[in-house]
Amino acid sequence: MPTPSRSWREIPQRYRLEAGKCTGCGFICFPPRLVCPRCGSREFTKTKLADSGKLLTYTIIRVAPHQYVDQAPYAVGIAEQDDGTNLTAQIVDCDFQDLKIGMRVKIEFRKIYEEGEAGVILYGYKFVKE
Amino acid sequence: MRNVAVIGVGMAKWGELWGKSLRDIFVETALLAIEDAGLDRIDSMYVGCMSPGLFIGQEHLASLLPDYLGRNPVPTVRVESACSSGGLALRQGFIDVASGMSNIVLVGGVEKMTDVNGHEATYALGTAADQEYEGYHGLTFPGLYAMMAHAHMAKYGTTREQLAMVAVKNHDNGSKNPLAQFPFKITIEGVLGSVLVADPLRVLDCSPITDGAAAVILCPLDMAKRMKKPGVRIAGSGHATDTIALSSRRDITWIESTHLAAQKALAMAGRKIEDINLFEVHDCFTIAEIMATEALGIVKKGQGGKAVQEGLTSLRGRFPVNPSGGLKAKGHPVGATGVAQAVEVVKQLRGEAGARQVGGAKLGLTQNMGGTGGSSVVHIFEAE
Amino acid sequence: MSGIIGYGAYVPRNRIKVEEIAKVWGADAPSYKKGLMLEEKSVPSPDQDTITMAVEASKRALKRAGIDPKEIGAVYVGSESHPYAVKPSGTVLAEALGATPEVHTADFEFACKAGTEGMFVALSLVQAGAIKFGLAVGADTSQGAPGDALEYSAAAGAAAFIFGNAPLVAEALETYSYTTDTPDFWRREYQYYPQHGGRFTGDPAYFKHIMGAAEGIMAKAKMKPSDFQYVVFHQPNGKFPLRVGELLGFEKKQIEPGWLVPKLGNTYSGSSPLGLTATLDISKPGDMILIVSYGSGAGSDAFIFKVTKRIDEVRDLAPKTRSLLDANKNYLEYGAYAKYRGKIRKAD
16 A cells, blocks of 8 residues: 555645646646657646536446446546646446547546555546536 | 577467466467477576566466476576567567577567456456556546547447457457467447446456467577578567556547557568568457557557458458457456467468468568557567 | 625536335335435535535635635635544645645534534634634535435535625624534444434424524524524424424525525535525525524534625536536436445455
8 A cells, every 4th residue: 555645745736637738738647757758848837727628528337446446337538628637537427328529628626546454545527517 | 689580489388377377378389489488498588477466376387387397597587568568578588688688588478367257357457557646546448448439439430339349359369369368350239239348338348357478589699590590580679668657648549659669669660560461469359459459550659440441450351450360359467468379470471370370471570568558579570 | 794705515417216125125215205205315426525615615605705825814625524533634625725734724623514514614714713714514415324314415525715804795794603512413433324313303302402502692682583584594304494494484485595405405514505505596685594503412503695796797606506506417226325335344
């Protein structure tokens, strides 16, 4: 079991979707990075991802990794947020037959998993229908 | 840079090898390759293995494997690039001989996957993805490829049946491979009726969990000629990386790293894709083979599904893909796959592929891929 | 002048009907429905808890308040189902909203009135001038013991209120708390389900404290039931709030807008707070609203709010409470419900 530091470090991204905007080319890095993958610049300004977007693709996971077994089946997708950034997350509160590529989605704060009965609870973002 | 030949190959039956440990499996296979080569000296070893740490709690293969092969103090490197660990080990071995640093190099690949249960294996395989931004959201490998499949189907009209045809073709070929984990045929109905793993992919779209190893012996081409061994030369080697997360790709329906690696390998070999007689590609999932054929340039973008439907990539087709049975029928002990692809191509170029033999095979290509295309390694082999 | 500057509600989409629960335990559904005046209750998904609902309700409150979260001086979460026994729900909430690090955070616990406790303290700090804005949330994913009467009503939901001096949506005119040591309903540490005193939870508990607080605040404010447009009571079932309203001299039409329990169940710390958000949703400038919570153990907090003109500007900035009750519902069978609520014993 990893120590809590690993998940704690990602809180600004998982709770608030904080990202870095490259001052060189405007590319939005989520999570923030030290080097822009598009132009190689090392300077960024703080920004946040847009709250809504549209689904580029999705699947329904039926055979899950062990921390997620109780949640299966669940949908996961990649959405293009309204600021042009792609984001991967589960899609919840949507009947599977209503899922469609191109569907509008927005972010909601949810539990991701618990590290067993006694471990830390990890939170983050998921998509719901807009 | 010297020309490099493959003078020995080794592979045993793959499957759930309950009675054999990782060391047993590796050593047994390495000995087969050494025997096939007819050489006793080894200057260095490169072994691809994705995650002995997660699967069996063992690291430091770089000491363990030469030890159990009885070859200490031979310098050994364990190479890791997720599912392209084997292909990358081959490339490192190739560079070692081509550069003149070593003369006789053993390249192996091994994975022991059945000492953990299914969920833990799924987790271990999942570490090839972005842990914090893909794995964290409950994604598995089937899930990632399912998203690629879904997008590919929406963009290009690739059908569920075309995906199934890849599995059926590979099992047809695998049924002719005595070393394959699943040497039997399957049907399209069987694929479409199998249990869903991650929509739209079903169990029979997915390569299995396998224990196994593969090994080849490399030496300078001149040495192979002097020894009068059937010469198979490594004519080209290419390697490229791409973003680890699928969501970061510019086009989630295209495998850019395979495309770039193939271009580099072809350039080195001085060949065009049309010159290649057979391909061993990375069909970890049926959609992966379809996308690989497009990225390699065998067919145009989006046409991979149509190609398999029209028989272009069947054993007797214009561009036979996965005559060995591919990962689907042969098995996918992760670190071994890239080397096993080379074993098959070498056997084919030597004319030793039995019922799977592609007639007149002179040039073969292997494409080994890590994760969802975060890394790709392509090699081209030529019969001398 | 201090009061509510923003409010928000959150209800999960899953529901289970009384008939579905009754069928499993061999109970008579019609008599439960009639006796409790309850049809169905909300059920949280496995990925929802007090914290996740508190975050979403608070974001909606922020939308209505229109303030920078960094200016929030206090974040309080009241619940009897905090995800941790030790580690506050409030810190996750404060972090998720971007209110950290300069903020006071505390978790409150007092059975079903933990939400209004937080509201009481946040409002007081604003009134004292100690903070500019204070956030208080009442949220619960309460558990009812399988087969027990409380299983029919124990539900999930969250309501959030931001207090400040401006821009006011509802001015807080008066507060009053009534407390005694009354063991009507309790849960010992390490016990999974609560216990209760059966009929003892009625007159000496719920009714005594709600009436004590309601009569106390009306005396303090020199007001009578007819001075209010609306009144919200804690809603453990459909019957109790109507009966206590009747006993106090209120009319059913004053209670109805905030009477959510028949289709929602008892959201415990969210119960009267959600009744308040639902009432604010339909209120008009100048309306007087009385809210009286109840928490077993026992006590009641009462508040008198006067709605301002600003309600017309903010009501539509976030989903209304009634729409959350009606929209996107997903009915569960008992098996799925038991799985979601962790009532099934699994291998270690």
